[in-house]
Amino acid sequence: MLAPNNPELKPWLEIPLNSDFSIQNLPYGVAKIGEGYRVLSAIGPFAVNLHALHELGYFEGLDLPVGIFAEKYLNPFISLGQGSWRALRQRLSDLLKLDTSYDLPTRKGDWSRVFIEREGLDMQMPVFVRDYTDFYSSEYHAFNVGSMFRDPNNALLPNWKHLPVGYHGRASSIIVSGTPIHRPKGQLKPNDENPVFGPCRLLDFELEMAFIVGKENELGQSVSTAEARDHMFGMVIFNDWSARDIQKWEYVPLGPFLAKSFASSISPWVVTMDALQPFTVEGPKQEPEVLDYLKFEGDKHLDIQLEVDILSEGGSLATVCQSNHKFLYWNIDQQLAHHTVNGCNLHIGDMMASGTISGPEEGTYGSMLEITWRGTKPVIMPDGSERKFIKDGDKVIMKAWAEKDGVRVGFGEVNTKVLPAG
Ligand code: CA
Secondary structure: OOOOOOOOOOEOOOOOOOOOEOOOOOOEEEEEEOOEEEEEEEEOOEEEEHHHHHHOOOOOOOOOOOOHHHOOOOHHHHHOOHHHHHHHHHHHHHHHEOOOOOOOHHHHOOHHHHEEEOOOOEEOOOOOOOOEEEEOOOHHHHHHHHHHHOOHHHOOOOOOOOOOOEEEOOOOOEEEOOOOEEOOEEEEOOOOOOOEEEEOOOEEOOEEEEEEEOOOOOOOOOOOHHHHHHHEEEEEEEEOOEEHHHHHHHOOOOOOOOOOOOOEEEOOOEEEHHHHHHHEEOOOOOOOOOOHHHOOOOOOEEOOEEEEEEEOOOOOEEEEEEEEHHHOOOOHHHHHHHHHOOOOOOOOOOEEEOOOOOOOOOOOOOOHHHHOOOOOOOEEOOOOOEEOOOOOOOEEEEEEEEEEOOEEEEEEEEEEEEEOOO
């Protein structure tokens, strides 16, 4: 029996070599099919109907409750714990591998129940998110923003290298890829004038990734960096929409509020921490030395390539950013340890976003604020039009994937169209 991450594994289904959804990936998502919801995995161009596989007896011996894959969210499955996640991952791998010993759905005549074309599926929010926290963990991003709004010699605030800065975001407006958003309205304050009410003029994206909590801690109980990874189920791409002009006027003294709470968009497939494990790499040296509760052992950063494209309403497409999750200063284990160090209890499905993931140089910046340097260096689209920020009718598309030893584990994309203010 080969472990699900083994690069030697090949599927018996024919799938494109560069597919995000290799046999080593096996992510989870939820689609609405007819009147019901189905928990799915994915391989190549297919979604795999886990409810159908369960009904057909392919999960025998795994102790999975009847109906667990007909739920609206992944939360009940996640609640079964890491042992169940890993047993199912191994079983799916064994079912889908080239030399599988299982009697395949094809031969039973149940192919079309089990394997569904992914394209055109009505994908839903994969998890119920009760709480959402947004960190600010990219030093390059914090430095760029600090340089613009203060000065380059004083870009990072004094706490930044001592703790992973974060704030509590709004969970209710996290939406799945494909859901359009309306340009938000709010208070804007032109320089030296009174505030006015109107549509945001400086609408921006933030290229982030988020992890999903998979194991709860009791109120009053902290989770160490060594235990943190076992408290995570998986990750998604996270576009943290931002209204820069609303933000500029409202954020003092309590921080982000309406400039952030109108929408955040996620990719529909949750890639598990187990599938991402082979892509761990060393992070940057942290100087000054961090306090003991933020220390960690081993490689904790993730080598995940990231891309942002803007697609205009007229079909003009520009890639405006190529970055990598490994550029973060603080790793996800430190984020979770810091979040719980005061005894804050996390719930299954809670979402923790990274903060904008910018790299060290032009071309790797994860927001229009940085890409166009506050609008002073507009992006020129292939059709000749300019972008300082995001226009009505634009689609923002974010992609993420990891590659190593000939194995690709990808996230697909999060794709959001901006509609005029309602
Ligand atoms: Ca953010």
